Amino acid sequence: MSNNVPEATVARLPVYQRALIELVREGASSTSSEQIASMARVNASKVRKDLSFLGSFGTRGSGYDTGYLLEQIDRALGLDRSxxxxxxxxxxxxxxxxxxxxxxxxxxxxxxxxxxxxxxxxxxxxxxxxxxxxxxxxxxxxxxxxxxxxxxxxxxxxxxxxxxxxxxxxxxxxxxxxxxxxxxxxxxxxxxDLSIELQVMSFYLSHRGAGPGVPAGSAISAAASLPHPVGMNAGA
Amino acid sequence: MSNNVPEATVARLPVYQRALIELVREGASSTSSEQIASMARVNASKVRKDLSFLGSFGTRGSGYDTGYLLEQIDRALGLDRSxxxxxxxxxxxxxxxxxxxxxxxxxxxxxxxxxxxxxxxxxxxxxxxxxxxxxxxxxxxxxxxxxxxxxxxxxxxxxxxxxxxxxxxxxxxxxxxxxxxxxxxxxxxxxxDLSIELQVMSFYLSHRGAGPGVPAGSAISAAASLPHPVGMNAGA
DNA sequence: GGCTGTGAACCACTTCACAGCC
DNA sequence: GGCTGTGAAGTGGTTCACAGCC
The missing domain is CATH 3.40.50.720 (NAD(P)-binding Rossmann-like Domain)
Structure with missing residues (x-):
């Protein structure tokens, strides 16, 4: 396995890890790509492809052993150290x-x-x-x-x-x-970066049919630019 | 322009916006894709392509008007509202x-x-x-x-x-x-998600040399200062 | 029969390279 | 000459679809 793991895959491993921790806690001894996928809100082939970059830890026909898979992911993530x-x-x-x-x-x-x-x-x-x-x-x-x-x-x-x-x-x-x-x-x-996240949201809000945005020139937004804004007045 | 702006582009617009605010503050009345790119640490053609999704706001041969471009980005981001x-x-x-x-x-x-x-x-x-x-x-x-x-x-x-x-x-x-x-x-x-960020970092630390930028096994990455993990097999 | 692992097709984004315009 | 704007090529990542194995 080692090194050719795509960055996008690396960023999903912690999510799979969380799903597996949950499954282990519930006492599930085995699981499937489908189940992990639904817990991680991604699709199953992505889970299988992601895991395949680390090795092949499953059993065709029956799925993955939760504890073993969790161990493997932890090891790949370098969480066997501090x-x-x-x-x-x-x-x-x-x-x-x-x-x-x-x-x-x-x-x-x-x-x-x-x-x-x-x-x-x-x-x-x-x-x-x-x-x-x-x-x-x-x-x-x-x-x-x-x-x-x-x-x-x-x-x-x-x-x-x-x-x-x-x-x-x-x-x-x-x-x-x-x-x-x-x-x-x-x-x-x-x-x-909080302000990037917010601005991305602003983009989608404003390109998705007028939402509850308040026009910039209004009293409310003037208040909003002060250090201690107080929201909620009558709207536009 | 409207809605066909790639998500990756949307996420960079706030960074360009910041660069432009800085330029305006410095009193620069015009700028170039090259200058914005260096401030945003991306390459210049990315800046030009990103901006082209919003419209064509520059002038061939001379560059962009900082104030005008900033206005356009703000408008695209929906920051003309609150x-x-x-x-x-x-x-x-x-x-x-x-x-x-x-x-x-x-x-x-x-x-x-x-x-x-x-x-x-x-x-x-x-x-x-x-x-x-x-x-x-x-x-x-x-x-x-x-x-x-x-x-x-x-x-x-x-x-x-x-x-x-x-x-x-x-x-x-x-x-x-x-x-x-x-x-x-x-x-x-x-x-x-803080723990995802940390775990991604853990991955790169433990696969040192594989990180974006430096090829595995290169002299630089091997020499690049000390790994300091503590303890192994910190039991699950 | 069921589920994994994976080549191949597909798609999104990036980078290149240059035509177009000042 | 210089810099933008953009098709075209390249890259990385996702999804499909199925071969392989239990």
Whole structure:
């Protein structure tokens, strides 16, 4: 198997994994591509083709053994190890991330939290000490150095933070700042961008027969552009 | 133009928009596909092809007028209106979202916040009253009804919340819960899934060298700093 | 008979290369 | 000459349809 797995397939493996965890929990000892597909809301041949990139783990005529398949997917995803993650920027979002299940779940652990705000430096979030951004990569202990860096700073600082994380040796960057970043080619960069998601939705809403959108010039949208918008007035 | 814009193109328009806002702020009155491309980290023909789906806004030989192009992109994205957004689930993540720039920015406004926790019902977050989930869609005022619903609840409640938002008439759902949702075909569903992002990164870390960009086994990728997984076989 | 694994057809998006226009 | 706009070629991913195996 190894390396020729399409990116789109990789992104679906965690979804199959979740379906399998659910099935195992329910006590189902075997399953089918059809069943996984319906849980993952994709079609069955996609499931079969995706799994075939990892190997052939099923039995013709009867399906897949849930536990075994789950193991294989976990192994393919590299979840038989734990990757150290550092979060930079501990505003509302960064703190929410630090406290979220995602990082404490199997496969990952928080190895560092960084910010510049003196009022939180030295405190602990999710049990981890908050250090100054200048200390990124300063720890001589290799095992304390992050494999994954999460950027949750304001947009203006995102590139500099990314540069520091790269210098500290991260292999992957997950960027929550609304900013295009530049990283060397050996670093995998992924974006989670709320404003892009919203704008894509706006596109579809406005190209799908007039929905409940409020014209931009109206009082309501003027209010909406203030820091603390209050919605709901009479509509257009 | 209208509706035949590829989804991949739609997702890049906000990035071009950002680049143009930056250019306008710098006072640049005109620009080129090459310049936009370098700011968006894509290649120039992609920019030209993407823009050509919206119309032909440039001038051969000289480029694009920044202000005019920005206007056209905003119009294509439907940002000449403001869309009402409701957030359901006001834990750490939901609160961070409610307070984030994304929603108060041009094009969107918070029209409702919903939860079930009695200790926050009736309070205000980002200036908006927190109401009980049962009140989703209960408001007879059509303008108060959300066009976009954001699901930020624990996974277990996500499907039920999605159903309620759909019943209340949302056209789009943005799901932050680690759960596959089922919605009717007329509703646009998008996911922001931290654990998928992390697991994709785990895949690339453990298949290092296979990542996009650097061929497997190359000197660069082998030399490219340390892998730091911790522990093996962390039992399922 | 039933379900997996997979070549082949298909489709969406990207990239190329150049015609068209300033 | 320079840069846009766009057919055409190329690429990656999805879906089909069926051979292979239990």
């Amino acid at each position: 990757w150290p993650v550092a979060i930079v920027g501990l505003g509302n979002l960064g703190r929410a991330l630090a406290n979220s299940q995602g990082f404490s779940s199997r496969g990952f652990f928080l190895c560092g939290l960084f910010d510049v705000d003196p009022s939180i430096l030295g405190s602990r979030i999710a049990g981890v000490l908050v250090r100054h951004v200048d200390e990124i990569g300063a720890d001589p202990d290799r095992a304390a150095s992050p494999a994954i860096g999460v950027v949750a700073t304001p947009a203006a600082y995102a590139q500099e933070v990314a540069d520091r994380l790269v210098a500290a040796g991260v292999g992957c960057l997950l960027n929550f700042a609304p900013r295009v970043l530049s990283v060397p080619p050996h670093v995998l960069l992924r974006y989670v | 869309w009402p957004v409701a957030i359901v689930g006001l834990g750490n993540l939901g609160r961070a979202l409610a307070n984030s720039q994304g929603f108060s920015s041009r094009g969107f406004f918070l029209c409702g916040l919903f939860d079930v926790d009695p200790s926050i019902l009736g309070s205000r977050i980002a200036g908006v009253l927190v109401r009980h989930v049962d009140e989703i869609g209960a408001d007879p005022d059509r303008a108060a009804s959300p066009a976009i619903g954001v699901v930020a609840t624990p996974a277990a409640y996500a499907q039920e919340v999605a159903d309620r938002l759909v019943a209340a008439g949302v056209g789009c759902l943005l799901n932050f819960a680690p759960r596959v949702l089922s919605v009717p075909p007329h509703v646009l569903l998008r996911y922001v």
